[in-house]
Amino acid sequence: MKKVVTMGEIMLRLSTPDYSRFVQAESFDVVYGGGESNVAVSLANYGFDAYFVSKVPAHEIGQSAINHLRRYGVKTDYVARGGDRLGIYFLETGASMRPSKVIYDRAESSIAQAQVEEFDFDEIFKDAEWFHFSGITPAISKAGAALTEAALIAAKKHGVTVSVDLNYRKKLWTPKEAKETMTKLMKYVDVCIGNEEDAEKAFGFKPGDTDVTSGDLKLDGYKDIFKRMKEEFDFKYVVTSLRESYSASDNGWSALIYDGNDFYQSKKYDVRIVDRVGGGDSFAAGLIYGLLSGKAYDESLEFAVAASALKHTIFGDFNHVSVAEVETLMNGDASGRVQR
Numbered sequence: 001m002k003k004v005v006t007m008g009e010i011m012l013r014l015s016t017p018d019y020s021r022f023v024q025a026e027s028f029d030v031v032y033g034g035g036e037s038n039v040a041v042s043l044a045n046y047g048f049d050a051y052f053v054s055k056v057p058a059h060e061i062g063q064s065a066i067n068h069l070r071r072y073g074v075k076t077d078y079v080a081r082g083g084d085r086l087g088i089y090f091l092e093t094g095a096s097m098r099p100s101k102v103i104y105d106r107a108e109s110s111i112a113q114a115q116v117e118e119f120d121f122d123e124i125f126k127d128a129e130w131f132h133f134s135g136i137t138p139a140i141s142k143a144g145a146a147l148t149e150a151a152l153i154a155a156k157k158h159g160v161t162v163s164v165d166l167n168y169r170k171k172l173w174t175p176k177e178a179k180e181t182m183t184k185l186m187k188y189v190d191v192c193i194g195n196e197e198d199a200e201k202a203f204g205f206k207p208g209d210t211d212v213t214s215g216d217l218k219l220d221g222y223k224d225i226f227k228r229m230k231e232e233f234d235f236k237y238v239v240t241s242l243r244e245s246y247s248a249s250d251n252g253w254s255a256l257i258y259d260g261n262d263f264y265q266s267k268k269y270d271v272r273i274v275d276r277v278g279g280g281d282s283f284a285a286g287l288i289y290g291l292l293s294g295k296a297y298d299e300s301l302e303f304a305v306a307a308s309a310l311k312h313t314i315f316g317d318f319n320h321v322s323v324a325e326v327e328t329l330m331n332g333d334a335s336g337r338v339q340r
Helices: 035-045 060-071 142-157 175-188 196-203 219-233 279-292 297-311 323-330
Strands: 003-007 011-015 029-033 049-056 079-081 088-092 101-105 128-134 161-165 191-193 237-245 250-258 263-265 269-272
Touching: 003 035, 003 142, 011 060, 029 035, 029 060, 035 049, 035 060, 035 128, 035 279, 049 060, 128 142, 128 279, 142 161, 142 175, 161 175, 161 279, 175 196, 175 219, 191 279, 196 219, 219 237, 219 250, 219 263, 237 279, 237 297, 250 297, 263 297, 269 297, 279 297, 297 323
Parallel strands: 003 049, 003 128, 011 088, 049 079, 128 161, 161 191, 191 237
Antiparallel strands: 011 029, 088 101, 237 250, 250 263, 250 269
């Protein structure tokens, strides 16, 4: 099986049950998740040797996070232990015209304090074929940024293909900070994934008059920034998911990819949302699966969009779907009929 490595923070997620608000909640549903760990779970589901690199506390909550990953086939050999706390995020799931809300409690988490010397990156990337990270990891701390750069240097030394999900988070850093750090890291990246906000905040590229809140997507604007990103960073592929936010409950979902010559737009799915957290991560994982399996970039994009459409119907951060289920949707069966 092909070895894929992801690196980032796994957090304890505390979400309000049954669409209740924070001020109403008397209990929370507990799961674990985080951008790169979500990608690792999907890739393990698809049959790859998926390794997750991180640092978690050496107490029971840290072990619970590791157990959660192992339960779904992710290999945790390269997870360091230490520090005082696992990051937490609180989720209030929105509905209809009421948006979801996230509150972070992740300052001084174990991975935010991790040092490069705690990881043997030559061993980590030995025989690896793909490395995936996101803009969240370098945003959590200066140590996180240094760790990300060290991992990228080692990955390229070992000839590993690198993908990034830009994942700009305004609660973690400013556009200026993001641009300074992410621009420096892009020279190591082969496949760049990001939406319109990511491109604007991380690089200053804005896709024309696109307004996702009204569902008005101007594709010419995306094509323009894709060309500019390709010229500046020499990515092999530039990719974006296209979310049309009709409401917190209903979205249009498609994607666009550029290979330096041609643009390809996927089919669109109208999705009734159960849980949208992790939707972008499931998209990234689907794209990685397709490209690493030798599929053409247009077929890889279709797989990614179908996989992430399904994720929106699943509670929790992780996408618990198989290749066969994704391919069934890709082939046109969106009926939702009971499988007997």
